Amino acid sequence: MSLFSMPFTGTNIDTVLHIVAGVVMIGTIAAIGIGFWKLHELPIHKASSSQHHQIGLITALTWIGFIWHWVWVLAVIIAFVDGEKALKRLRDIWHGDSPNTKSNGVANDSSLTAQTKEEQTNA
Numbered sequence: 001m002s003l004f005s006m007p008f009t010g011t012n013i014d015t016v017l018h019i020v021a022g023v024v025m026i027g028t029i030a031a032i033g034i035g036f037w038k039l040h041e042l043p044i045h046k047a048s049s050s051q052h053h054q055i056g057l058i059t060a061l062t063w064i065g066f067i068w069h070w071v072w073v074l075a076v077i078i079a080f081v082d083g084e085k086a087l088k089r090l091r092d093i094w095h096g097d098s099p100n101t102k103s104n105g106v107a108n109d110s111s112l113t114a115q116t117k118e119e120q121t122n123a
Contacts, residue, residue, distance in 0.1 A: 040065065043075040044058060044062050044079075053083075057078065058079050061078070062075045
């Protein structure tokens with residue numbers, strides 16, 4: 001046997017190895033495709049499980065995301081961010097209300113200022 005001879009040539013083992021390699025290649029491509037599909041459908045599944053109000057928009061953005069990938073990122077953001085809580089938080093920030101100055105919806109500025117004065121005198 002020389003260095004230039006090919007093993008398994010002229011036998012049935014050569015054909016079997018080519019078939020096995022083809023099956024492994026097709027299986028790998030299929031697994032990658034299924035994984036990509038599952039990842040791509042993640043915003044739709046999240047929106048439907050949380051009863052999101054914009055499920056139609058998220059579905060459309062997910063499908064458009066197959067062509068323009070940045071649109072899929074928008075679908076993920078919309079699906080995972082609670083819009084009502086985010087808008088309420090932005091409104092509170094805009095009006096200057098912070099969680100520290102509110103107690104059950106009633107402003108509690110006088111008790112906070114008295115508490116901070118006590119802390120300053122104790123220091």
